[in-house]
Amino acid sequence: MRAYERFLRYAQVYTTSDPDSTSHPTTARQLDLANILKQELLDLGLADARVDEHGYVYATLPATAGYEQAPGLGFIAHMDTAPDASGENVHPQLHENYDGGDVVLPATGAVMQVSEFPFLASMKGQTLITADGTTLLGADDKAGVAEIMTMVERLQSEKRPHGKICIAFTPDEEVGQGADLFDVQGFGAAWAYTVDGDDVGEINYENFNAAGAVVTVHGFSVHPGSAKNTMRNAQNIAIEYHSALPAFSRPEHTEGYEGFFHLCSMVGDVTEAKLGYIVRDHDAARFEARKSQMQHIADCLNEKYGAGTVELDLKDSYRNMVEQIKPHFHLIENARKAIRAAGLEPVEAPVRGGTDGATLSYKGLPCPNLGTGGFNFHGPFECITVEKMDQATEVLVNLAELYKDRT
Numbered sequence: 261m262r263a264y265e266r267f268l269r270y271a272q273v274y275t276t277s278d279p280d281s282t283s284h285p286t287t288a289r290q291l292d293l294a295n296i297l298k299q300e301l302l303d304l305g306l307a308d309a310r311v312d313e314h315g316y317v318y319a320t321l322p323a324t325a326g327y328e329q330a331p332g333l334g335f336i337a338h339m340d341t342a343p344d345a346s347g348e349n350v351h352p353q354l355h356e357n358y359d360g361g362d363v364v365l366p367a368t369g370a371v372m373q374v375s376e377f378p379f380l381a382s383m384k385g386q387t388l389i390t391a392d393g394t395t396l397l398g399a400d401d402k403a404g405v406a407e408i409m410t411m412v413e414r415l416q417s418e419k420r421p422h423g424k425i426c427i428a429f430t431p432d433e434e435v436g437q438g439a440d441l442f443d444v445q446g447f448g449a450a451w452a453y454t455v456d457g458d459d460v461g462e463i464n465y466e467n468f469n470a471a472g473a474v475v476t477v478h479g480f481s482v483h484p485g486s487a488k489n490t491m492r493n494a495q496n497i498a499i500e501y502h503s504a505l506p507a508f509s510r511p512e513h514t515e516g517y518e519g520f521f522h523l524c525s526m527v528g529d530v531t532e533a534k535l536g537y538i539v540r541d542h543d544a545a546r547f548e549a550r551k552s553q554m555q556h557i558a559d560c561l562n563e564k565y566g567a568g569t570v571e572l573d574l575k576d577s578y579r580n581m582v583e584q585i586k587p588h589f590h591l592i593e594n595a596r597k598a599i600r601a602a603g604l605e606p607v608e609a610p611v612r613g614g615t616d617g618a619t620l621s622y623k624g625l626p627c628p629n630l631g632t633g634g635f636n637f638h639g640p641f642e643c644i645t646v647e648k649m650d651q652a653t654e655v656l657v658n659l660a661e662l663y664k665d666r667t
Contacts, residue, residue, distance in 0.1 A: 263649040266406035268352050271398040276347035277340035277435045285315035285431035293339045297429055314441045321425040330423025333663045334452025337404030338433035344638040345396040353390050360384030365393030372641045387646040397642035399634035404455035411656040422660040439619035451626045454617040460652040461604035462631035463595045465585045467611035467618050468540040469547040470577040475535040477570050498533035504557045517542045578614050584621035591628050598658035602651050
């Protein structure tokens with residue numbers, strides 16, 4: 261079975277996660293796909309395939325004879341889809357021998373234009389897969405799931421020699437919890453790859469250092485008719501706080517390795533106002549400087565308006581994985597070899613966001629990220645091609661072979 265055939269089935273299983281849930285997994289519907297995958301792994305002969313109490317799927321493909329000493333190599337993808345767009349009743353559409361032009365999504369008439377998404381032109385002649393316009397597609401990350409499953413099948417059916425291969429499919433990645441309850445020790449791998457990136461051939465081993473911040477401003481309300489020299493409007497002070505942050509250090513003005521302050525939410529009245537931020541930077545020193553800058557602004561406003569007027573609650577979220585990958589740089593060197601062996605040229609790009617691989621790397625499982633072949637994630641213009649999924653699967657098979665001789 262080719263990867264896209266599996267993907268078409270997985271895409272139709274409703275697995276959207278819920279950022280407001282406190283259960284694990286955050287939605288019971290993710291277990292529907294987890295149980296399907298467990299059974300497929302059992303059918304492929306992975307006798308220890310299991311779903312744990314938190315919805316994580318684990319399985320092991322034992323080493324072929326003569327390669328039992330190779331450390332375990334892991335492959336990880338997530339089952340949930342983002343709550344940014346509907347993931348229910350997904351109807352994948354195959355555009356065979358795609359002409360490289362604008363794509364009309366049949367259910368809504370929405371047009372995915374090459375002028376807006378120039379990468380489409382490079383897919384001419386391939387079989388393009390989209391949703392119908394009413395939902396996202398779910399290539400993030402059911403494409404990765406399908407590619408890993410197909411790799412497992414190919415290693416066996418083609419009798420490819422390999423060391424121990426450790427497989428995991430996780431819930432709740434899209435709401436930032438995918439690695440929280442991951443059983444690193446039970447997984448059994450010395451190192452791993454998440455298969456959750458963009459175009460095939462891409463390697464990610466740098467990501468943002470990240471923090472979340474809540475600024476709470478306490479004001480003082482009196483009747484506006486007699487407010488002079490008495491009222492402290494919390495909303496105005498909140499605006500003053502936000503205006504003190506550099507305007508061109510916002511997401512809409514940054515790219516590549518440039519960090520940012522992102523105002524995600526604001527609510528308030530005269531008496532109290534709250535601002536919610538995420539803070540990002542690849543460079544650790546600049547990241548610390550950003551946090552210090554936020555505290556400095558709070559201190560200045562407290563000096564101006566009185567102690568306790570502005571409270572800053574700042575918490576780190578995750579760190580740049582690169583420091584954990586550097587001692588195991590064979591992961592990147594072998595990924596380059598595997599990609600070239602699949603007829604592609606590797607592209608190394610920083611992740612302008614987070615990845616489960618970062619959290620796992622700091623838990624002791626060095627874990628860079630590989631591309632799946634997908635584009636435009638989290639919305640109705642999400643797409644992938646059959647051919648790119650085949651290439652991504654080939655990369656994984658190549659990696660399994662490369663690691664068989666490592667001790």
